[in-house]
Amino acid sequence: MEENIKHLTIKSLAEDDRPREKLIIHGRQSLSDAELVAIILGSGNKSETAIQLAQRMLSDNINISLLAKLSINDLKKYNGVGEAKAVNIAAAFEIGRRRKESESTERVKISSSNTAYGVLQKHLSDLPHEEFWILILNRANHVIKEECISKGGIAGTVVDVRMICRSAIENNASGVILAHNHPSGQVQPSTEDRNITGRSKEALQLFDIKLFDHLIIGDQKYFSFNDEGLL
Numbered sequence: 065m066e067e068n069i070k071h072l073t074i075k076s077l078a079e080d081d082r083p084r085e086k087l088i089i090h091g092r093q094s095l096s097d098a099e100l101v102a103i104i105l106g107s108g109n110k111s112e113t114a115i116q117l118a119q120r121m122l123s124d125n126i127n128i129s130l131l132a133k134l135s136i137n138d139l140k141k142y143n144g145v146g147e148a149k150a151v152n153i154a155a156a157f158e159i160g161r162r163r164k165e166s167e168s169t170e171r172v173k174i175s176s177s178n179t180a181y182g183v184l185q186k187h188l189s190d191l192p193h194e195e196f197w198i199l200i201l202n203r204a205n206h207v208i209k210e211e212c213i214s215k216g217g218i219a220g221t222v223v224d225v226r227m228i229c230r231s232a233i234e235n236n237a238s239g240v241i242l243a244h245n246h247p248s249g250q251v252q253p254s255t256e257d258r259n260i261t262g263r264s265k266e267a268l269q270l271f272d273i274k275l276f277d278h279l280i281i282g283d284q285k286y287f288s289f290n291d292e293g294l295l
Contacts, residue, residue, distance in 0.1 A: 109144030177288035188245035201239035242278040249283035
């Protein structure tokens with residue numbers, strides 16, 4: 065069996081089977097995004113192979129990051145993608161997200177906005193809705209807790225400054241970093257983003273807790289209030 069696979073050429077296979085055999089022969093790193101999605105799909109539709117369908121899905125959504133944000137119902141809008149295939153795609157992306165979350169169990173020391181972004185992107189990247197998180201830091205600027213404060217919809221989420229302060233006080237924080245995502249992918253702060261930053265900074269100062277930064281996370285990029293001199 066193994067010997068037969070080695071003698072197969074990719075071109076001699078049906079197009080839907082080529083990504084699987086390419087992975088076996090050349091390794092998973094050799095596959096394009098479309099080929100990986102095609103393997104999850106398993107098959108295409110009457111007019112498209114799995115690869116062609118995957119290419120169209122990626123083209124419609126610009127890249128694999130935006131494809132990961134689609135809901136089950138959004139995925140099912142593609143001809144040839146039923147509920148089972150949509151669930152498979154969503155599950156594959158969720159496994160990737162959870163792997164990021166479990167990659168490091170050591171306390172990270174925050175030395176820059178980029179370090180904070182590295183901690184937070186696993187929580188806030190690829191979400192179809194808005195979430196607001198905080199990083200609780202000790203005196204050595206190590207992250208001692210990562211906590212979701214609120215979840216909302218596409219347009220935004222309600223943030224209670226009292227909840228931020230309570231979490232910081234309960235965890236003996238010396239410093240705090242705020243973060244939320246913009247599902248649109250754009251990272252420019254809104255008026256409300258600026259307001260919540262200012263209110264949080266003032267409230268935390270009453271307890272001798274420093275607000276180090278507020279990050280807005282979009283598609284593979286972020287905005288730092290501290291870097292831009294807005295704190």
